[in-house]
Amino acid sequence: MSLALDLSFAHHQGRWRLPGSWVGSTFPDLKMYQEIALAAERGCLDMIFFGDGTGIPSTYGNSIDAAVHWGIGWPRQDMSPFIAALAQTTSHIGFGLTYSSTFMHPYYVARLLNSLDHITDGRIAFNVVTSSRAADAANYGFAKLADHDARYRRMEEFVDVCRDLWRSVEPDAFVWNRETGQVADPAKVHAIDHAGEFFDVKGPLNTVPSPQGAPVLIQAGGSPGGIAASARFADMVFGGAWDPVQRVRHRTDLDAELAGNGRDPQSVGILWDIQVIVGQERSEALARRDQLRDVLPWEAAATFLSNQTGLDLAALPEKFTVGELQAEVIARNASPMSFRHLIAKYGEDHQMTRNDLVDESWRAATGYDHTVAGSAEDVADYLEESYEATGSRGGFMISHPQSTPRDVVDTVGLLVPELRRRGRFRNSYEGTTLRDVLGVPAFE
Numbered sequence: 193m194s195l196a197l198d199l200s201f202a203h204h205q206g207r208w209r210l211p212g213s214w215v216g217s218t219f220p221d222l223k224m225y226q227e228i229a230l231a232a233e234r235g236c237l238d239m240i241f242f243g244d245g246t247g248i249p250s251t252y253g254n255s256i257d258a259a260v261h262w263g264i265g266w267p268r269q270d271m272s273p274f275i276a277a278l279a280q281t282t283s284h285i286g287f288g289l290t291y292s293s294t295f296m297h298p299y300y301v302a303r304l305l306n307s308l309d310h311i312t313d314g315r316i317a318f319n320v321v322t323s324s325r326a327a328d329a330a331n332y333g334f335a336k337l338a339d340h341d342a343r344y345r346r347m348e349e350f351v352d353v354c355r356d357l358w359r360s361v362e363p364d365a366f367v368w369n370r371e372t373g374q375v376a377d378p379a380k381v382h383a384i385d386h387a388g389e390f391f392d393v394k395g396p397l398n399t400v401p402s403p404q405g406a407p408v409l410i411q412a413g414g415s416p417g418g419i420a421a422s423a424r425f426a427d428m429v430f431g432g433a434w435d436p437v438q439r440v441r442h443r444t445d446l447d448a449e450l451a452g453n454g455r456d457p458q459s460v461g462i463l464w465d466i467q468v469i470v471g472q473e474r475s476e477a478l479a480r481r482d483q484l485r486d487v488l489p490w491e492a493a494a495t496f497l498s499n500q501t502g503l504d505l506a507a508l509p510e511k512f513t514v515g516e517l518q519a520e521v522i523a524r525n526a527s528p529m530s531f532r533h534l535i536a537k538y539g540e541d542h543q544m545t546r547n548d549l550v551d552e553s554w555r556a557a558t559g560y561d562h563t564v565a566g567s568a569e570d571v572a573d574y575l576e577e578s579y580e581a582t583g584s585r586g587g588f589m590i591s592h593p594q595s596t597p598r599d600v601v602d603t604v605g606l607l608v609p610e611l612r613r614r615g616r617f618r619n620s621y622e623g624t625t626l627r628d629v630l631g632v633p634a635f636e
C-alpha cells in the first residue's frame with residue numbers, strides 16, 4: 193500500500209498551536225520541512241504532498257478578516273522552490289505539488305514541472321485541481337468562479353496541452369556533440385500546434401526531457417465530472433471520500449470510467465484522504481483527538497466551511513433544508529460533493545438550523561469525524577480493511593496532521609513498523625523515480 197503525507201493544512205485551522213507542533217519554528221521555515229521530509233523518507237513513505245489555494249478565504253462575512261485573524265486557509269506559499277530545496281537533502285521520497293488548471297497557463301506549468309522533475313531526479317507529481325474557492329478566483333480576474341463543467345473542460349484541455357508539450361521533445365533529441373557542435377536533432381523536436389476552446393499553444397517545450405518524461409498526474413475531484421477527468425488522464429487519484437460506502441462507490445465509478453476509456457482499472461490507484469493519530473496506547477490517541485474539539489472558535493470554523501462551500505455562513509437564515517444548502521452550493525459553482533455526507537445521512541428534505549451548521553463547521557475544519565485515532569494496531573486494522581474494500585490499489589494520503597512534526601514521527605515510528613510486520617508496507621525503496629515508487633506506468 194502507498195502512504196503519502198498531505199501537509200497542506202499542517203499549520204492551519206489552529207493545528208499549529210497544539211502540543212507537538214512547530215515549537216521554535218514558524219511556517220514556512222524550510223528547516224521544518226527538511227525535518228519532515230527526512231523523517232518521512234526514513235519510513236520509506238511514497239511522497240509528501242502540498243495542496244494549494246491562492247487566495248485568503250473571504251466568503252465568511254464577505255471579508256478576509258476572520259480568516260486572517262484565525263489563520264484559516266492561510267498563509268500559504270508556492271511550494272515549488274521548497275520542493276527544489278527538499279530534493280537536495282533527500283534521495284527517494286516523492287513530492288506532490290498542486291496547481292489550478294482554472295487559473296494557470298499550461299505552457300508555464302508544463303515547463304515548471306519539467307524543471308522540477310529534473311531537480312528532484314524524477315520525483316515530482318502534479319496534482320491538477322479545478323479549484324472551487326471564490327477567494328482564489330478573485331485573484332485571477334474572475335468576479336465569480338467559472339461554471340463547474342467549464343472548469344473540467346478546461347482541465348482536460350490543460351492536461352492535453354501539458355502532455356503534448358512533455359512529448360514535444362523526444363527523449364533522445366539532445367546529442368551535445370562537442371566535435372560537430374550539434375546540440376539537438378530538429379527531427380526530434382516537434383511543434384504541438386494546439387488550438388482549442390481555452391488555449392492556443394504552438395510548442396514545442398524549450399526544455400530538456402526530464403527523468404520521468406512527465407510528472408505523476410494526480411486528480412482529486414470526486415463529482416462525476418471529476419471522476420471522468422481522472423479516468424482520462426490521472427496516474428493516481430486523490431480520493432476525498434472518508435465514508436466506507438462512498439469510497440466503494442468512488443472506486444466503482446472510477447473503474448467503470450477507466451474501462452470506458454480503454455484503461456486498465458488495476459493500473460490507477462486511489463490515495464484516500466485520511467487523518468490519523470497513532471498513539472502508543474489507544475487512550476492516548478483518543479485523548480489527542482479530543483484536543484480538536486476546543487481548537488477553533490465558531491467563527492474560525494465557520495470561516496473554513498464558508499470557504500470550502502462558497503456559502504456565507506454568517507448570512508444563512510435560521511432554518512433551511514439540506515436540499516436548499518446543496519442548491520446554494522451549486523449556484524455558487526462550488527463542488528456538488530461539499531455536503532454529500534449530509535445528503536447521504538439525512539436526505540435533502542431534512543431541516544437544519546444554523547446551530548446544526550456550527551457543529552458541522554468544526555467537524556469539517558478539524559476533520560474530527562474522519563480522524564482515525566488509536567494504537568498502531570488499531571490504525572493498521574482500519575487501513576487494511578479500507579484498502580481491501582476498495583480493490584487493494586493505491587493507499588492513503590495521510591492528511592492534515594494534528595501536530596507537525598509529531599504526527600509524522602508517530603506515523604513513521606509506530607504505524608509503519610506495524611504495517612511492515614503485516615507485510616503491507618515496503619522496507620526499502622524500489623527504483624529511482626516516483627513512478628517506480630508508486631507503481632505508476634511510464635509516461636508515453
Ligand SMILES: Cc1cc2nc3c(=O)[nH]c(=O)nc-3n(C[C@H](O)[C@H](O)[C@H](O)COP(=O)(O)O)c2cc1C
Nearest residue numbers: 243244321322323324412413414415418432527528
Ligand atoms: C481530496 C481533495 C483535495 C483537493 N485539493 C485541492 C487543493 O489543494 N487546491 C484546490 O484548489 N482544490 C483542491 N480540491 C478541489 C478540487 O480541485 C475540485 O475543485 C473540487 O473538488 C470540485 O470538484 P468536484 O466537484 O469534482 O469534487 C481538492 C478536492 C479534493 C476532493
